[in-house]
Structure formats: C-alpha cells, structure tokens
Amino acid sequence: MSILNGQTALVTGASRGIGRAIALRLAKEGAQVFVHYHHNRSAAESVLGEIERPGTLLQADLRSPREIDGMIAALGDAQLDILINNAGIWGQTPLGNTSLEDLDAMLDINVKGVFYLTQACLPRLREGARIVNVSSIAGRTGTRGGRSVYAATKAAVDAFTRNWALELAPRRIRVNAVAPGYIDTDMTAGYFADREVLEFAVSRQPFGRLGYADEVANVVLFLCSPASNWITGESLNVSGGFVV
Ligand SMILES: NC(=O)c1ccc[n+]([C@@H]2O[C@H](COP(=O)([O-])OP(=O)(O)OC[C@H]3O[C@@H](n4cnc5c(N)ncnc54)[C@H](OP(=O)(O)O)[C@@H]3O)[C@@H](O)[C@H]2O)c1
Known part of the structure; x- marks a missing residue:
C-alpha cells in the first residue's frame, strides 16, 4: 500500500533539484502534490507530467509576501497534510564585500519566505500534518568561500524547526528538517564546473562522490511517514558522512 494515499502535499521549489x-x-x-515554482514553468510542468495522478502547479516568488498570499488563495479550499519548505538560494557574501541588497536577497527567501509561507499555511494544515524544512550542513559547520549569510539562513531554518515543533505539537503537527551536504543539482552545478573544486570536494567525501537529490527525497519521505512518528524538532544530516 502507498503510505501517503489520500494525503495532500505542497512542495516549494519543486521545479528542479531536491524539490x-x-x-x-x-x-x-x-500524495496529491502541489508543485510550486518561481520562473521555470516548463520544468514544473515536466514534474507534473511525471506524476501519474493529477497535481497542481503553483507559481510565486517566495520573497514576496503578496505573492505568497496569492499562492495560498490559489489553493482554494484545499487542506494540507504535508508542507515541504525547500525553495532557497545559495551564494557568496564575503565579509567586507557584500551589499545590503545581496544580504536581503538571501534572507528574503531562505528565512522570511520560509516563515511567512509556513504561517500562511497554518490554517490549512490538518491535525497530524508534517512540515519538513530543507536546511543544510552549512547551518551547523564552517564552510569555505565566504558563505556566512547562507549558513546563517540555514541555522535559522534549524531554529524554526526546533521551535515550531514545540509550538505545533498541540495540533500533533511534526516539524523536522533535512540538512543535505553537497548534492548534485543546478544550485551546485556552476560551482562544481571547476574540476579542481569538484575533485577537492569529492576527496573530502567519505563515499567519494556528491549526493543525489533522490537520496535527500528518501529521507524527507521517511520524515513524512508514520515510521518517524516519534521524531519532531530534529534536523537530520543527509551528507553521506561528510558531517558526522
Ligand atoms: N544542492 C545542494 O548541494 C544543497 C545542499 C544543502 C542544502 N540545499 C538546499 O536545498 C534546497 C533546494 O536546493 P537545490 O539544490 O534543489 O536548488 P535548485 O536546483 O537551484 O532549485 C531551486 C528551486 O527553488 C526555486 N526558487 C529559487 N528562488 C526562488 C524564489 N525567489 N521564489 C520561489 N522559488 C524560488 C526554484 O524555482 P525555479 O525553477 O522556478 O527557478 C527551484 O525550484 C535549497 O533550500 C538549498 O539551500 C541544497
């Protein structure tokens, strides 16, 4: 039997990569899935095309509270069993050389967007719903390359996860996060296009390779399933042992 039969899920940033x-x-x-995207409608349509049952596309720039409100209105009277806060951006913000605009760009989607969307979804979350936030190992380790703001946004996501787990426990809503290591997606493609950078990263991986988006998705499924019934407020590393 399929474990999410009859359940409804909203996945942000579902057009590409991990989402x-x-x-x-x-x-x-x-699950019946609402597939959210920002710019890339054709990629989102191809995700829907791969899903065997009907799904629905939702478009919004998650930096914009107005667009989030519009997206929630587009859900009609749908209730949600699962919310996956996945959409996010990565980038460099070297100390001493970062504009306020660059700072805001990252905070607006990775922190404020996650908070505002979750708040907007609250009235629609059924008792016993599950929220999974996509964090990063960057939120809990030092990383190279001047990415402190990205790291801070993911530390914030971990803090949301712990605190929302307690706030939403009275509704039996579980809140967890996954913290991926390096995963082979569009987000990292430019960075790893440099062969030396790729070889260095792989040399530090216990299994000698980058992770795959499917490997993160499997852990998210676990956190959405009854098998993880007694887990809430946790952020699980999904890094192939890169962070232990
Ligand atoms: N890849 C990694 O190594 C890695 C490691 C740790 C954590 N993560 C986290 O995993 C999540 C997904 O990463 P990914 O590698 O799958 O990224 P990706 O391949 O770059 O995909 C990003 C997704 O987010 C959406 N998005 C970007 N900006 C948005 C905005 N302003 N409003 C709404 N949606 C927006 C994109 O929509 P469009 O397609 O429409 O542009 C796309 O669906 C992120 O939170 C990231 O921080 C990734």
Missing part, C-alpha cells in the same frame, strides 16, 4: 525529487517521491507514495 523536484521530493515532489516525485511523495507522489509515488500516493
């Missing part, structure tokens, strides 16, 4: 893999994995287990 795409999560949307497909949840749909394979029977």
Whole structure:
C-alpha cells in the first residue's frame, strides 16, 4: 500500500533539484502534490507530467509576501497534510564585500519566505500534518568561500524547526528538517564546473562522490511517514558522512 494515499502535499521549489525529487517521491507514495515554482514553468510542468495522478502547479516568488498570499488563495479550499519548505538560494557574501541588497536577497527567501509561507499555511494544515524544512550542513559547520549569510539562513531554518515543533505539537503537527551536504543539482552545478573544486570536494567525501537529490527525497519521505512518528524538532544530516 502507498503510505501517503489520500494525503495532500505542497512542495516549494519543486521545479528542479531536491524539490523536484521530493515532489516525485511523495507522489509515488500516493500524495496529491502541489508543485510550486518561481520562473521555470516548463520544468514544473515536466514534474507534473511525471506524476501519474493529477497535481497542481503553483507559481510565486517566495520573497514576496503578496505573492505568497496569492499562492495560498490559489489553493482554494484545499487542506494540507504535508508542507515541504525547500525553495532557497545559495551564494557568496564575503565579509567586507557584500551589499545590503545581496544580504536581503538571501534572507528574503531562505528565512522570511520560509516563515511567512509556513504561517500562511497554518490554517490549512490538518491535525497530524508534517512540515519538513530543507536546511543544510552549512547551518551547523564552517564552510569555505565566504558563505556566512547562507549558513546563517540555514541555522535559522534549524531554529524554526526546533521551535515550531514545540509550538505545533498541540495540533500533533511534526516539524523536522533535512540538512543535505553537497548534492548534485543546478544550485551546485556552476560551482562544481571547476574540476579542481569538484575533485577537492569529492576527496573530502567519505563515499567519494556528491549526493543525489533522490537520496535527500528518501529521507524527507521517511520524515513524512508514520515510521518517524516519534521524531519532531530534529534536523537530520543527509551528507553521506561528510558531517558526522
Ligand atoms: N544542492 C545542494 O548541494 C544543497 C545542499 C544543502 C542544502 N540545499 C538546499 O536545498 C534546497 C533546494 O536546493 P537545490 O539544490 O534543489 O536548488 P535548485 O536546483 O537551484 O532549485 C531551486 C528551486 O527553488 C526555486 N526558487 C529559487 N528562488 C526562488 C524564489 N525567489 N521564489 C520561489 N522559488 C524560488 C526554484 O524555482 P525555479 O525553477 O522556478 O527557478 C527551484 O525550484 C535549497 O533550500 C538549498 O539551500 C541544497
């Protein structure tokens, strides 16, 4: 039996990468999935095309509270069993050389967007719903390359996860996060296009490779399933042992 039959899920940033893999994995287990995207409608349509049952596309720039409100209105009277806060951006913000605009760009989606969207979804979350936030190992380790703001946004996501787990426990809503290491997606493609950078990163990986989006999606499925019934407020490393 498919473990998510009859359940409804909203996955942000589901057009590509980790979000795409999560949307497909949840749909394979029977969930009806709302596939959110920002710019890339054709990629989002192709995700829907791979899902065997009807799904729905939702478009919004998650930096904009107005667009988030519009997206929530587009849900009609739908209730949600699962919310996956996945959409996010990565980038360099070297100390001493970062504008306020660059700072805001990252905070607006990775922190404020996650908070505002979750708050907007609250009235629609069924008792016993699950929220999974996509964090990063960057939120809990030092990283190279002047990415302190990205790291701070993911530390904030971990803090949301712990605190929301307690706030939402009276509604039996579980809140957890996954913290991926380096995953092979569009987000990291430019960075790893430099062969030396790729070889260095892989040399530090215990299994000698980058991770795959499907490997993150499998852990998200676990956190959405009854098998993780007694887990809430946790952020699980999904890094192939890069962070232990
Ligand atoms: N890849 C990694 O190594 C890695 C490691 C740790 C954590 N993560 C985290 O995992 C999550 C997904 O990463 P990914 O690698 O799958 O990224 P990705 O391949 O770059 O995909 C990003 C997704 O987010 C959406 N998005 C970007 N900006 C948005 C905005 N302003 N409003 C709404 N949606 C927006 C994109 O929509 P469009 O397609 O429409 O542009 C796309 O669906 C992120 O939170 C990231 O920080 C990734």
